Amino acid sequence: MAFFCNFTLTQTTSNSMINQYIHDNKDRFINELLDMLRIPSVSADKKFKADVLRTAEFVQARLAEAGADKVELVETAGNPVVYGEKIIDPSLPTVLVYGHYDVQPADPYELWNSPPFEPVIKDGNIYARGACDDKGQMYMHVKAFETMVKTNTLACNVKFMIEGEEEIGSVNLATFVRENKNRLQGDVILISDTGMLGNDTPSITTGLRGMSYVEVEVTGPNRDLHSGLYGGAVANPINILCQMIASMHDENNHITIPGFYDNVQELTQEERAEMARAPFNLEKYKKAIGLSDVHGEEGYVTMERNSIRPTLDVNGIWGGYTGEGAKTVIASKAYAKISMRLVPNQSSEEITEKFKKHFESIAPKSVTVEVKPHHGGEPVVTPTDSAAYQAASKAYEETFGVKPVPVRSGGSIPIVAMFKSELGLDSVLMGFGLDTDAIHSPNEHFGVFNYMKGIETIPLFYKHFADMK
Amino acid sequence: MAFFCNFTLTQTTSNSMINQYIHDNKDRFINELLDMLRIPSVSADKKFKADVLRTAEFVQARLAEAGADKVELVETAGNPVVYGEKIIDPSLPTVLVYGHYDVQPADPYELWNSPPFEPVIKDGNIYARGACDDKGQMYMHVKAFETMVKTNTLACNVKFMIEGEEEIGSVNLATFVRENKNRLQGDVILISDTGMLGNDTPSITTGLRGMSYVEVEVTGPNRDLHSGLYGGAVANPINILCQMIASMHDENNHITIPGFYDNVQELTQEERAEMARAPFNLEKYKKAIGLSDVHGEEGYVTMERNSIRPTLDVNGIWGGYTGEGAKTVIASKAYAKISMRLVPNQSSEEITEKFKKHFESIAPKSVTVEVKPHHGGEPVVTPTDSAAYQAASKAYEETFGVKPVPVRSGGSIPIVAMFKSELGLDSVLMGFGLDTDAIHSPNEHFGVFNYMKGIETIPLFYKHFADMK
Numbered sequence: 001m002a003f004f005c006n007f008t009l010t011q012t013t014s015n016s017m018i019n020q021y022i023h024d025n026k027d028r029f030i031n032e033l034l035d036m037l038r039i040p041s042v043s044a045d046k047k048f049k050a051d052v053l054r055t056a057e058f059v060q061a062r063l064a065e066a067g068a069d070k071v072e073l074v075e076t077a078g079n080p081v082v083y084g085e086k087i088i089d090p091s092l093p094t095v096l097v098y099g100h101y102d103v104q105p106a107d108p109y110e111l112w113n114s115p116p117f118e119p120v121i122k123d124g125n126i127y128a129r130g131a132c133d134d135k136g137q138m139y140m141h142v143k144a145f146e147t148m149v150k151t152n153t154l155a156c157n158v159k160f161m162i163e164g165e166e167e168i169g170s171v172n173l174a175t176f177v178r179e180n181k182n183r184l185q186g187d188v189i190l191i192s193d194t195g196m197l198g199n200d201t202p203s204i205t206t207g208l209r210g211m212s213y214v215e216v217e218v219t220g221p222n223r224d225l226h227s228g229l230y231g232g233a234v235a236n237p238i239n240i241l242c243q244m245i246a247s248m249h250d251e252n253n254h255i256t257i258p259g260f261y262d263n264v265q266e267l268t269q270e271e272r273a274e275m276a277r278a279p280f281n282l283e284k285y286k287k288a289i290g291l292s293d294v295h296g297e298e299g300y301v302t303m304e305r306n307s308i309r310p311t312l313d314v315n316g317i318w319g320g321y322t323g324e325g326a327k328t329v330i331a332s333k334a335y336a337k338i339s340m341r342l343v344p345n346q347s348s349e350e351i352t353e354k355f356k357k358h359f360e361s362i363a364p365k366s367v368t369v370e371v372k373p374h375h376g377g378e379p380v381v382t383p384t385d386s387a388a389y390q391a392a393s394k395a396y397e398e399t400f401g402v403k404p405v406p407v408r409s410g411g412s413i414p415i416v417a418m419f420k421s422e423l424g425l426d427s428v429l430m431g432f433g434l435d436t437d438a439i440h441s442p443n444e445h446f447g448v449f450n451y452m453k454g455i456e457t458i459p460l461f462y463k464h465f466a467d468m469k
Numbered sequence: 470m471a472f473f474c475n476f477t478l479t480q481t482t483s484n485s486m487i488n489q490y491i492h493d494n495k496d497r498f499i500n501e502l503l504d505m506l507r508i509p510s511v512s513a514d515k516k517f518k519a520d521v522l523r524t525a526e527f528v529q530a531r532l533a534e535a536g537a538d539k540v541e542l543v544e545t546a547g548n549p550v551v552y553g554e555k556i557i558d559p560s561l562p563t564v565l566v567y568g569h570y571d572v573q574p575a576d577p578y579e580l581w582n583s584p585p586f587e588p589v590i591k592d593g594n595i596y597a598r599g600a601c602d603d604k605g606q607m608y609m610h611v612k613a614f615e616t617m618v619k620t621n622t623l624a625c626n627v628k629f630m631i632e633g634e635e636e637i638g639s640v641n642l643a644t645f646v647r648e649n650k651n652r653l654q655g656d657v658i659l660i661s662d663t664g665m666l667g668n669d670t671p672s673i674t675t676g677l678r679g680m681s682y683v684e685v686e687v688t689g690p691n692r693d694l695h696s697g698l699y700g701g702a703v704a705n706p707i708n709i710l711c712q713m714i715a716s717m718h719d720e721n722n723h724i725t726i727p728g729f730y731d732n733v734q735e736l737t738q739e740e741r742a743e744m745a746r747a748p749f750n751l752e753k754y755k756k757a758i759g760l761s762d763v764h765g766e767e768g769y770v771t772m773e774r775n776s777i778r779p780t781l782d783v784n785g786i787w788g789g790y791t792g793e794g795a796k797t798v799i800a801s802k803a804y805a806k807i808s809m810r811l812v813p814n815q816s817s818e819e820i821t822e823k824f825k826k827h828f829e830s831i832a833p834k835s836v837t838v839e840v841k842p843h844h845g846g847e848p849v850v851t852p853t854d855s856a857a858y859q860a861a862s863k864a865y866e867e868t869f870g871v872k873p874v875p876v877r878s879g880g881s882i883p884i885v886a887m888f889k890s891e892l893g894l895d896s897v898l899m900g901f902g903l904d905t906d907a908i909h910s911p912n913e914h915f916g917v918f919n920y921m922k923g924i925e926t927i928p929l930f931y932k933h934f935a936d937m938k
Contacts, residue, residue, distance in 0.1 A: 290691025
């Protein structure tokens with residue numbers, strides 16, 4: 001009983017100290033994020049290489065200022081990983097924080113209301129590429145850590161692992177993890193790179209889709225041809241590519257690649273009923289993205305189609321004349337970037353192989369095709385009965401006043417599965433973004449409310465996780 | 470008898486005078502063409518507007534130097550038409566020469582072995598955008614005219630009408646013709662904007678395909694979306710566009726637009742047998758453009774597919790992320806440029822309307838589509854029993870030593886049909902280019918042999934046409 005009082009007392013004091021510190025430093029916390037958002041760390045495009053490195057150095061400096069030890073940029077075959085740690089007591093649990101400082105390309109630039117790398121705050125939102133994904137959400141952890149250190153309330157050991165290649169498939173992270181197994185030992189991986197259902201409906205992501213991403217090239221004639229002189233007599237690679245892509249979905253929007261669904265984990269009616277309890281308004285959903293109708297696999301509802309079902313989407317297509325006016329040409333080549341989202345228990349490598357085999361098999365003799373695998377990742381489902389999940393749930397409940405809902409997301413964070421296999425650690429996905437944040441789109445933004453809520457909620461997770469271990 | 474001797478004498482003398490003059494001025498004739506090829510007169514792209522005008526002025530100046538009267542740039546709503554004439558005797562027949570000084574866009578630039586607007590002569594060919602289509606072939610007429618004037622052998626009145634918008638559908642030429650009916654009166658229209666079967670197999674084009682050119686836009690969500698969070702639940706406009714395009718050909722490569730073939734003129738077995746007599750080697754054809762197999766409409770051979778049958782080809786397609794690396798996005802919009810080649814007796818306007826109606830009708834409710842007509846043109850068949858055709862045939866026979874073969878081309882010169890309807894004049898299509906000249910492609914070229922042969926053959930056409938009228 002005494003212990004209980006004492007505990008609540010400590011808790012109250014520490015909570016109020018934490019909240020006071022956050023309140024006193026709010027403007028600086030925001031301005032530091034804006035500074036980072038000004039650096040265009042687009043990992044997919046080599047011409048931003050120097051900016052990617054500047055961003056890594058920015059994170060490194062802020063981590064050190066926040067109180068981390070052994071802060072360094074660990075070289076990889078690609079962009080460096082920012083590492084830093086604070087070991088206060090080896091007997092305490094250790095939280096391994098993962099995030100990424102690279103961002104998606106910002107094009108099409110013309111659709112942004114303000115330049116993607118000149119952040120502005122409007123109507124309570126920070127607008128910039130990376131505002132939410134993942135600079136904003138990653139930086140909440142740096143500032144929450146600073147808060148715990150400065151208020152002397154850090155309840156766990158912490159290790160930070162902030163990478164710069166998430167948007168290009170974390171191509172070198174598995175190697176980094178393998179080569180640093182000892183220094184990465186811990187009890188849980190904490191990640192904020194997902195979203196919540198809403199500010200009044202906090203949620204924790206308990207499942208993620210995997211991915212297989214390929215680029216295809218279809219070659220017809222060995223040079224561009226005059227569509228008048230040759231039209232009708234030779235294979236037009238664009239028409240052929242369209243036919244090949246079209247054939248990959250049947251009339252029910254099932255994917256036709258042989259064996260594609262072989263290992264797909266079908267949910268039970270109970271599980272689907274449980275999912276259906278999450279608040280969802282189809283009309284609002286359509287209105288938010290300007291759709292007159294949704295579109296997807298027969299036999300599944302929208303929230304299932306974008307989370308527990310695999311997909312095949314063309315992310316980019318190009319070929320022939322795309323300039324102003326009209327050019328009557330038959331292109332020599334046509335290209336597409338195609339990604340498939342995977343669900344348990346599909347294997348990225350296996351699906352990529354099946355795609356390649358199928359794509360080559362359906363190509364008519366009149367063209368040649370090439371399939372280049374880009375990157376992949378495995379799907380995951382994280383446990384909801386773990387101490388980490390319970391601690392996170394409790395933390396959200398305290399800051400939002402509502403118990404968070406567990407949801408399966410359609411997104412992919414391939415490294416979650418890799419962490420499990422390489423380090424034997426589960427991840428807890430404490431996302432504070434919203435679906436409406438337009439990540440990967442023009443006008444990406446992140447609510448100041450969400451950013452600050454994250455900084456408030458994270459210290460509570462540390463406290464509860466320490467208490468429960 | 471006396472007349473006959475006298476005639477042959479005159480002919481021989483004039484022929485030798487003409488050949489002497491051409492021989493003496495060959496280098497200058499070539500250099501003047503190279504000068505014109507250095508001006509990038511791309512009509513499809515506004516940024517070349519000034520160069521287009523410079524090219525018009527270049528042609529105007531050369532025509533005047535060659536001896537034309539009343540040379541002027543006639544303004545239109547678009548690029549000016551270069552007009553010039555030489556009326557030597559109202560009782561003589563009048564030849565109306567048509568050509569165009571604008572060229573196709575040169576991209577993709579990286580596939581050119583030498584810059585498209587820095588002409589080079591290699592292995593007897595002039596390499597440059599427009600070398601053949603149509604600057605080279607148009608300029609043959611200017612130099613042939615100069616030759617006839619300077620050697621005092623001009624046998625007909627001449628009128629030149631050289632436009633600057635052929636590659637964008639001659640959008641303002643019909644208006645020009647209507648507004649200049651009087652000054653454009655004549656007996657025949659002479660055009661060199663087509664090809665020959667080979668240097669040892671001269672041919673005259675007696676048929677051309679028409680065209681309907683449209684640009685389509687498919688819109689799904691109102692902004693680009695994250696393919697993880699939305700993939701599978703919303704219509705991906707690129708996938709949908711591919712499905713719509715794919716559905717426009719059936720398994721026999723027949724076009725599925727309702728009513729598309731309604732007015733197509735079917736050739737008789739006799740006509741098809743006659744066509745089949747033109748020299749054609751399928752293996753050579755495939756080898757020349759690097760195809761392992763041809764591809765086209767069931768029931769027709771290659772030479773029919775690219776001349777007497779209508780087509781539907783995607784000339785350009787774009788949407789989503791087309792940059793380096795991978796971006797997991799569902800694009801808001803996808804686009805395609807689509808051209809349909811038409812044959813007698815299809816109507817461009819009617820086909821465009823049918824396409825629009827069909828395209829809109831097959832769009833799923835989950836997307837919105839827009840169809841923008843670009844430009845069109847009507848198919849034509851020109852008579853082979855006319856004095857003009859016979860005069861052209863005789864001219865080729867004298868310079869090539871072989872009687873030319875009449876062929877139907879798959880290309881389109883929409884204005885041929887317009888000239889017939891507006892001026893009541895037939896055209897004779899004296900082409901000197903080859904299918905291998907790569908017009909509309911990188912490394913377009915024109916044989917010096919062909920250029921000079923054209924300059925030699927054209928004066929003979931004038932002579933025979935005058936004799937036959």
